[in-house]
Amino acid sequence: MITPLFSPHAIGHVKSPYKQTAEIPKGLGAKHDAEGVLEILPEFVPGLADIEGFSHLSVIWVFDKSTDFDLIARPPSDDGRPHGVFATRSPRRPNPIGLTIVELLGRDGSKLRVRGVDMLDGTPVLDIKPYLSSVTEHALRRGWLAEAEARRGS
Amino acid sequence: MITPLFSPHAIGHVKSPYKQTAEIPKGLGAKHDAEGVLEILPEFVPGLADIEGFSHLSVIWVFDKSTDFDLIARPPSDDGRPHGVFATRSPRRPNPIGLTIVELLGRDGSKLRVRGVDMLDGTPVLDIKPYLSSVTEHALRRGWLAEAEARRGS
Numbered sequence: 653m654i655t656p657l658f659s660p661h662a663i664g665h666v667k668s669p670y671k672q673t674a675e676i677p678k679g680l681g682a683k684h685d686a687e688g689v690l691e692i693l694p695e696f697v698p699g700l701a702d703i704e705g706f707s708h709l710s711v712i713w714v715f716d717k718s719t720d721f722d723l724i725a726r727p728p729s730d731d732g733r734p735h736g737v738f739a740t741r742s743p744r745r746p747n748p749i750g751l752t753i754v755e756l757l758g759r760d761g762s763k764l765r766v767r768g769v770d771m772l773d774g775t776p777v778l779d780i781k782p783y784l785s786s787v788t789e790h791a792l793r794r795g796w797l798a799e800a801e802a803r804r805g806s
Numbered sequence: 807m808i809t810p811l812f813s814p815h816a817i818g819h820v821k822s823p824y825k826q827t828a829e830i831p832k833g834l835g836a837k838h839d840a841e842g843v844l845e846i847l848p849e850f851v852p853g854l855a856d857i858e859g860f861s862h863l864s865v866i867w868v869f870d871k872s873t874d875f876d877l878i879a880r881p882p883s884d885d886g887r888p889h890g891v892f893a894t895r896s897p898r899r900p901n902p903i904g905l906t907i908v909e910l911l912g913r914d915g916s917k918l919r920v921r922g923v924d925m926l927d928g929t930p931v932l933d934i935k936p937y938l939s940s941v942t943e944h945a946l947r948r949g950w951l952a953e954a955e956a957r958r959g960s
Contacts, residue, residue, distance in 0.1 A: 657868045739860065779903050
């Protein structure tokens, strides 16, 4: 056993409409318009100062129901075709870390109301950062996902 | 001591031109055009299959030189004005996790050549995901950073 790089702990939890994995729109290209709340633990609330000024946040969280990983994933959005796990958003990753960009709708003390959640209710949040990147649409290539969408005519 | 949520371990390391923190362009709005390499450990290389199709990647990594956190950060890009740590990219975070969007220039087996590194040479990488988000420029608000830029006339 290698010494872990650090000891991850929750700074808060996601309040989400999704209580079961099956309810979450699946796949790399799935649309996520669901509203939810990031409930930050009292001891970390001072770290939210000035967050209201940002329209979008990167939320880093834990796939806490995931128990193992596969290097090859078979995403539902590509009808189960195999792709390397790092080319997918599969929960079965070497480090079970999730990343979601959400829109910040408002803040009420320790609660951030957000749009775009794709996490299960109760998911532990590790970090929140301002989202700034603006890779322009024409500069973006989306690999196997674009092919899968073209195949479906979507 | 609370039980850690999982045991983070490196899937690879960053080869970067930055050997010292002082060399890295600082602040939330800093431009990062530096080229570097993500060297993936042999046992995780199968997880890279099909990654070449994506132009941009989200890289999740560890601030492995960071030993503690502050809930209030004073970013150099805002002349040391105080902001909550979750509204900044300060390395002194409750979970010392970094996130960088890079452009994938090419792949040579276990090595991903990328543009946009802002990590120190040797930084441990936890995860790589395809970057897909395209929040349009007009929908994006950038909080205190936009104010700091306006103040500087940049």
